[in-house]
Amino acid sequence: MNRRLGILISGRGSNLQSIIDAVASGRLDAVIAVVISNRPEAAGLARARAAGIETVYLNPREHSGRDAYDAALAGTLKARGVGLVCLAGFMRLIGPPLLDAFPNHILNIHPSLLPAFRGLEAQRQALEHGVRISGATVHLVTSELDDGPIVAQAGVPVEERDTADTLSARILKEEHRLYPEAIRIVLEGGWRIDGRRFVMPRKSEV
Numbered sequence: 001m002n003r004r005l006g007i008l009i010s011g012r013g014s015n016l017q018s019i020i021d022a023v024a025s026g027r028l029d030a031v032i033a034v035v036i037s038n039r040p041e042a043a044g045l046a047r048a049r050a051a052g053i054e055t056v057y058l059n060p061r062e063h064s065g066r067d068a069y070d071a072a073l074a075g076t077l078k079a080r081g082v083g084l085v086c087l088a089g090f091m092r093l094i095g096p097p098l099l100d101a102f103p104n105h106i107l108n109i110h111p112s113l114l115p116a117f118r119g120l121e122a123q124r125q126a127l128e129h130g131v132r133i134s135g136a137t138v139h140l141v142t143s144e145l146d147d148g149p150i151v152a153q154a155g156v157p158v159e160e161r162d163t164a165d166t167l168s169a170r171i172l173k174e175e176h177r178l179y180p181e182a183i184r185i186v187l188e189g190g191w192r193i194d195g196r197r198f199v200m201p202r203k204s205e206v
């Protein structure tokens with residue numbers, strides 16, 4: 001399996017940082033080949049630079065539409081030999097030019113237990129719904145928003161006094177543990193997709 005990662009961000013980049021740290025400590029056997037942002041001010045770009053990782057800012061306005069932009073993303077990733085794309089707070093829908101360039105090899109992390117609370121402000125949605133448990137999900141990306149086979153999930157209790165901020169912080173802590181672990185599982189190989197399911201290999205097949 002090609003262990004070169006391309007990480008796509010739009011903002012803070014704390015999940016990016018957790019992947020950088022997991023690689024640096026040897027917990028994750030991978031190379032971060034490039035970090036790409038659709039926003040020049042994304043704080044995650046500085047985190048990548050501090051770790052000596054190449055960064056690229058791709059301006060959506062310099063492309064004629066979504067397909068052209070996604071083709072530019074795919075080209076930038078392919079040119080660096082990326083094998084697995086990780087969305088880490090990348091605030092754009094992914095379309096066919098990128099999906100087709102990396103079939104079943106684009107991951108996303110979402111701050112809820114999918115399929116509950118897709119889309120924006122998942123933590124607020126969970127609070128407003130009154131669920132007692134929420135969490136984080138890492139899944140393969142398909143053309144549907146926050147859909148696609150689930151690689152890993154972690155549950156988090158919702159406390160009576162939670163605000164969107166306190167719940168987000170509790171979930172984020174789990175995200176930082178979960179994402180590197182899910183990447184490790186995908187890079188390990190031997191898995192297959194069965195309908196909606198991401199099926200892990202038997203121990204003897206790894």
Ligand code: GRF
Nearest residue numbers: 012013014015089109110111
């Ligand atoms: C995370 O909550 C992630 O689940 C969601 O966007 C947020 C990104 O945070 N997709 P960060 O930029 O990784 O700090």
